[in-house]
Amino acid sequence: MTDSTVDEIDLKLxxxxxxxxxxxxxxxxxxxxxxxxxxxxRLQKMEAIGLIKKYSVVLDYKILGYDVEAFILIKIFHGxxxxxxxxxxxxxEIVEAHRITGNLNVHLKxxxxxxxxxxxxxxxxxxxxxxxxxxxxxxxxxNYK
Numbered sequence: 001m002t003d004s005t006v007d008e009i010d011l012k013l014x015x016x017x018x019x020x021x022x023x024x025x026x027x028x029x030x031x032x033x034x035x036x037x038x039x040x041x042r043l044q045k046m047e048a049i050g051l052i053k054k055y056s057v058v059l060d061y062k063i064l065g066y067d068v069e070a071f072i073l074i075k076i077f078h079g080x081x082x083x084x085x086x087x088x089x090x091x092x093e094i095v096e097a098h099r100i101t102g103n104l105n106v107h108l109k110x111x112x113x114x115x116x117x118x119x120x121x122x123x124x125x126x127x128x129x130x131x132x133x134x135x136x137x138x139x140x141x142x143n144y145k
Contacts, residue, residue, distance in 0.1 A: 006051065009034065013042060014052075018143075021055040061095075066111040068118055069136040073104040076129040081105075084128040093121050104132065 012032045016023060025036035025043075032039065046052045061069065076084055084106070088097050096109040106129070112118045118133070125131050 006046070010042060010046060013039065014046075017043075017052075061111040065113055068112045068114060070110050070112070070118060071134045071136065072108040072110060072122070072125065073132045073134075074106040074108065074125060074129040075104050076106055080128045087128075091121065091124070093117070109136075 009032055013028060016028055016031045023031075025040045028043075029036045029039040034042070043052065074084075088094055088108075091110075093110045093112050094108050095111055096107075098107045099105060100107045108125075110118075110121060112121060122131055122133060
């Protein structure tokens with residue numbers, strides 16, 4: 001692998017990591033037929049070029065007592081976008097936030113304990129724009145295992 005190219009071995013390594021990012025270098029190496037040190041070197045190069053941005057944990061929010069998940073689409077009021085982008089970091093309920101195209105220009109994924117908690121979050125967001133809220137009934141696909 002050069003500094004900016006990814007080969008088939010790297011892709012196999014990434015597939016194993018997507019399944020479990022805590023896999024040891026020895027186990028990763030066995031999965032792709034490389035030594036642990038060669039595997040570590042490949043990972044470090046992919047981290048250095050920014051391909052691997054971070055290693056993270058996928059939480060089951062229901063176990064933590066957050067029984068309601070929702071998508072909220074917001075049409076930000078004129079002149080409020082900059083302040084909104086600064087304040088969303090203070091909302092612990094927001095687990096994902098995206099700027100999107102179209103009339104509704106922000107897409108949020110939130111987790112809350114119940115409907116009252118959802119109402120409180122929506123009330124806070126209404127200062128920044130008009131909201132459309134969609135309760136998530138179930139997750140049918142993910143890009144991680």
